[in-house]
Amino acid sequence: MKALVWKFLVLVLVVFIMGQVGGSCSNCIDLLVVITSPTNGSTVSDMVELKASVVGSLASSVTRVEFTITGGPYPPxxxxxxxxxxxxxxxxxxxxxxxxxIKAKAYASGGTTRESPTISVTVNNDIKWTFMVYINGDNNLESVVQADLNEMMAVGSTNKLDIIVQVDKYQESGCWRYKVNQGTLTTLATLPEQDFGDPNVLLNFIDWAMTNYPASRYVLVIWDHGGGWRRKAGEAIKGISYDDHGSHIDTVELGNVFASISRPIHIVGMDACLMQMEEVAHQIMFRGYYLVASEETIPGNGWPYDDILQELKNNPNIELSTFTEKIVNHYVAEYPGGGVTLSSRILYSREVAYKANDLAHAIRNNQNAWGTVKEIISSTQRYYYSDYKDLYDFAKRLKDNGLIPTAIKNAAQAVMNAINNVVIAEGHNGTSMANSHGISIWLPHSTDQLNAGKAGYSLLDFAHDTEWDEMLDDLY
Structure with a gap:
């Protein structure tokens, strides 16, 4: 009844304004915006349509409507x-x-703006998680597959948490889909041998798991070797999920997988080496909310799944960002000996890419500084592949160097600010990782490194969308 009353009032107001009652209207309002969905006072869950109606003499010139949602522990x-x-x-x-x-604001040509009346809604989601793990043990990691399954079984699924895995092993033919229960694995499907390096196999698993185990929050962990975006001369672009009986999923293919899934994944986890790169995040950003991955290599034992899953079992209503922070903290605590990194970042923001582009543009426009920039690149925090370097550390070294022009310094500070805005949590152990800040990027420090990678790099969305590769060409 409340919804019907609200819609009726909106209709009456629109009819009155447009002068359709009793003849023409000489003093019609120029612009009015009203929220038509959701309705005031309603309770909402899952995916909700935000919809507004605009009327008045300027309605045809409205270019956009912005809905501002305030409440909870978040900024607007x-x-x-x-x-x-x-x-x-x-x-x-x-x-x-x-x-x-919720308030709507309409923007019309000529700078005219109008705001709607504020409405109030109640979010009430019965939080349930589906935690998907794509375990590619069809390689030299087969020996640690069972150890991670044991960690998952130490917690097990609950009525609020489904732990669903697809497993491939090197010495066994076929692959298996399991539901992980406390102390046991329930076989859901036995499949013929699959090439886990085929992106369609990954996509099929994701679609199957989301269809058969629907939830309000989804986590996908890709478990295997990883190599960031990188390629060597004569090789395909390195990516993730290396199947020694088949191929691997390159970065472009990974982006295609995420573009094809039916709905976004709330947390994308990479239990694989070197995957926390701006180039990787940029490729998959529109189908995920958070990315948890490492700038550096990951030890063979990988993530501590027992500690991580216990967080969900204890508190299924945990906030997404808080849960990603817990993952980072548990992982770093697992390896006190050093040499590890893990970070959580927002995926759906392009802020870092935009600011990295501005930095590249500033460097290209200041040729006299190129020699100093190359020296700084050589001293920037690096990882297992020496041309993978920490983006924040690079920007900070530019900003702190007295020989760098102001335009580059300002752009570098903007990169640092952007990284601070999108990185939720970052952890590292060991002096060799001391200048890690959560996002790496391709920064070759020689012509040979540039030439070995540039053909593959040019295929990435990040290269298409920024001047980063052009900057590297200029420098070397």
């Missing part, structure tokens, strides 16, 4: 909708349960 969130529908989606599962206020 802005969702933008465009004509003609002025509709967009709000995934309420990324917000804690509680009451939120």
């Amino acid at each position: 969130s802005i969702f933008t909708a465009y004509p003609p529908s002025y509709s967009t989606d709000w995934d309420t599962t990324t917000f804690v349960n509680g009451t939120y206020s």
Whole structure:
């Protein structure tokens, strides 16, 4: 009844404004915006349509409507909708349960703006998790597959948590889908031998798990060797999920997988080496909320799944960002001997890419500084592949160097600010990792390194969208 009353009031107001009652209207309002979905006072869950109606003499010139949602422990969130529908989606599962206020603001040509009345809604999601693990043990990591399965079985699935794995092994033909219960594995499917380096095999697993184990929050962990984006001369682009009986998933293919899934994955985890790169994040950003991965290599024992899953079992209502922070903390604590990194970052923001592009542009426009920039690249925090370097450390060294022009310094500071904005948690152990800040990037320090990688790099979205590769060409 409340929804019907609200819609009726909106209709009456629109009809009155447009002068359709009793003849023409000489003093019609120029612009009015009203939220039509969700309705005021309603309770919402899962994916919700945000929709507005705009009327008035300037309605046809409205270029966008911004919905601002306030409430909970978050800063205001802005969702933008465009004509003609002025509709967009709000995934309420990324917000804690509680009451939120929503206001719409319409932007018309000539700078005219109008705001809607504020409405209030209650988010009430019955939080359930599906924790998917794609375990490619069809290689020299086969010996540690069972150890990680044992860690998962130490916790097991609950009525709020489904732990679903697909496992391939080197010395056994076939692969298996399991539901991990406390102390046991329940076989869900036995499949013929699969090439876990085929992106379609990964996509099929994701779609199957999300269809058969629907949840309000999804985690996908890709478990295997990793190599960031990198390729060597004569090789395909290195990526993730290396199958010694088949191939591997390169970075472009990984992006295609994420573009093809039916709905976003809330947390993407890479229990694989060297995957916390801006180039990798940029390739998959529109189908995930958070990425948890390492700038450096990962020890064979990988993530401590017992500690990580216990967090979900103890508190299924945990916030997404808080859970990613817990993953980072448990992992770093697992390896006190040093030489490890792990970080959590926001995936759906392009801020780092934009600012990295601005930095590349500033460097290209200051040729007199190129020699100093190359010296700084050589001294920047590096990882197992020496042309993978920490982006924040590079920017900080530029900013702190007295020979660097102001334009580059300012752009470098903007990169540092952007990284601080998107990195949720970062941890590392060991003096060799001391200048790690959570995001690495390709920074070759020689012509040979550049030439070995540039052909593969040019295929990446990050290379298409920024001047980073052009900057490297200029430097070397």
